[in-house]
Amino acid sequence: MKFKPVAFIVNIAITLGIGAIGSLATSSSVRTWYPTINKPSFNPPDWVFAPVWTTIFILTGIAAYLVWIKRDKIVHFPRTVAIYLIQLILNLAWSFIFFYLHEIGFALAEILILLLVVLVNAFVFYKIDKWAGLLFIPYILWVSFASILNYNLFILN
Known part of the structure; x- marks a missing residue:
C-alpha cells in the first residue's frame, strides 16, 4: 500500500488530541x-506518565492508520471504527473520573472496562493487520499496570 502522510498524521493527531484533552482533567x-x-510503593514518579502516554497514543494512532489504509477490504469497518472510538472515549473518561471527579472506585471499574475494550480492539486490529494489533501491546501492558495501580490507590484511600 502507498503511504498516505495526511491520513498518517490525522490518525496520530486524533489519539494525541484525546491525550491532550485528558491532560486538561489531570x-x-x-x-x-x-x-x-496514599500511594503504593510501586507508584511511578509523575514525570513517567506523560512520555508513556504520548508513546502509547502515537503507537495507537499508527495502528489505526494501518487499519484505515485497509478499510476497503474490511467487511465490518464501521464496527471496527466503533470499537476504536469506544476505547478512546473510555481512555478519556478515566482521566475525568479519576483526576477531575476524584472517584477512585468508579475509576477502577471504568479502567477494567477500558482494559477489556483495549484487548478487543487489539484483537480486531490484529485480524486486519498483524502490526496494528501488535502495536497495542504497550497499551495493554500499561493499562494492566494502571489497573493494578488504581486498585491499590482504591484500597489505600
Whole structure:
C-alpha cells in the first residue's frame, strides 16, 4: 500500500488530541489532589506518565492508520471504527473520573472496562493487520499496570 502522510498524521493527531484533552482533567489534580492521597510503593514518579502516554497514543494512532489504509477490504469497518472510538472515549473518561471527579472506585471499574475494550480492539486490529494489533501491546501492558495501580490507590484511600 502507498503511504498516505495526511491520513498518517490525522490518525496520530486524533489519539494525541484525546491525550491532550485528558491532560486538561489531570493537570490541576496532579499538583493539588493527587499528591495528598496514599500511594503504593510501586507508584511511578509523575514525570513517567506523560512520555508513556504520548508513546502509547502515537503507537495507537499508527495502528489505526494501518487499519484505515485497509478499510476497503474490511467487511465490518464501521464496527471496527466503533470499537476504536469506544476505547478512546473510555481512555478519556478515566482521566475525568479519576483526576477531575476524584472517584477512585468508579475509576477502577471504568479502567477494567477500558482494559477489556483495549484487548478487543487489539484483537480486531490484529485480524486486519498483524502490526496494528501488535502495536497495542504497550497499551495493554500499561493499562494492566494502571489497573493494578488504581486498585491499590482504591484500597489505600
